[in-house]
């Protein structure tokens with residue numbers, strides 16, 4: 001692989017992945033980042049890397065649903081591999097407005113696959129980044145394996161499931177060299193503060209209510225984004241073509257325990273003795289419709305076949321993440337206020 005097209009590289013995981021690829025992974029080729037810069041995508045996440053990497057990094061503002069734009073990049077940049085992160089990614093938004101999820105996650109993936117098929121002679125790999133949510137919800141016991149039947153429950157997970165099936169079909173039917181990874185909940189720096197962990201960190205720091213859905217008994221399997229990035233690269237390098245790999249942290253936590261841990265860590269790291277413990281801010285609110293009870297990944301396949309294992313523990317990763325959000329208040333203000341979107345319009349047009 002000499003010229004990797006990363007889609008959605010200005011988002012949370014995509015920007016962490018590009019930083020990892022260009023600085024730590026040992027990869028010596030070029031990266032082209034195609035991103036539409038929705039509310040969740042910010043080129044500033046990679047400003048420093050863009051400066052350091054010089055000719056090895058290029059950014060293109062564009063939509064994965066636009067075949068002409070995608071084709072032009074394949075041609076101009078001599079793309080020989082794809083790592084596809086671009087998506088609408090927030091379950092709550094998919095409940096309120098599913099249309100954008102079908103458009104980007106299904107139509108966008110289809111468009112990329114079609115262009116990859118046109119350039120089949122050059123394309124060595126199409127890696128598709130997906131989610132454990134395609135498997136639906138677990139009861140109190142059991143794990144998702146690569147053999148678990150798909151049972152997506154939200155418009156988000158249904159759109160990701162559709163995209164997974166398209167990727168699989170392009171391998172089966174056209175012989176496109178693909179790999180797929182299905183990962184559990186990520187946390188870490190640069191996550192848009194609509195997802196549980198950054199939302200709770202910022203609200204706790206600012207003394208705002210901490211909205212816990214339902215009774216807070218849902219379980220998520222947390223993985224630090226750096227561990228996810230290493231796993232994706234391991235799959236791209238050594239994964240068997242046509243295969244799926246589950247990625248998870250062996251780190252199940254009940255939501256209310258995650259939120260109370262965040263409260264306690266923020267109390268310690270940003271003391272506010274006059275106001276009392278942050279746990280006072282926890283507020284149980286109406287549950288998310290169709291809320292999946294529990295996700296838990298069996299990641300033995302990637303461990304045994306590719307030798308990948310998570311390195312970060314939840315407690316130290318969470319502490320580091322809290323520190324990052326406390327140290328990057330300007331970034332937070334810009335993404336929350338929409339200032340980035342004005343900056344994007346100024347620099348890149350509508």
Ligand code: NAD
Nearest residue numbers: 008010011012013036037038040041063064086087089186
């Ligand atoms: P994110 O919402 O932070 O970033 C998504 C990026 O995609 C943004 O930069 C956005 O501008 C871009 N984008 C959206 N629509 C686009 C389009 N039509 N064309 C080009 N770019 C577009 O998402 P994330 O949390 O970084 O997730 C990245 C991928 O990883 C997604 O495919 C998601 O399904 C998957 N995933 C996420 C998690 C998680 O916990 N966040 C876990 C498992 C899998």
Ligand code: DAU
Nearest residue numbers: 089090091131132133183184185194195196211212213218
């Ligand atoms: O499992 C992987 C998935 O994890 C990814 O595919 C998705 O892109 C990612 O958004 C994430 O989905 P979740 O729905 O699990 O993440 P979220 O951070 O939205 O919610 C985590 C849990 O916390 C979930 O049980 C809902 C709950 N929650 C969430 C929010 C935002 C709350 O209780 N209160 C909140 O305010």
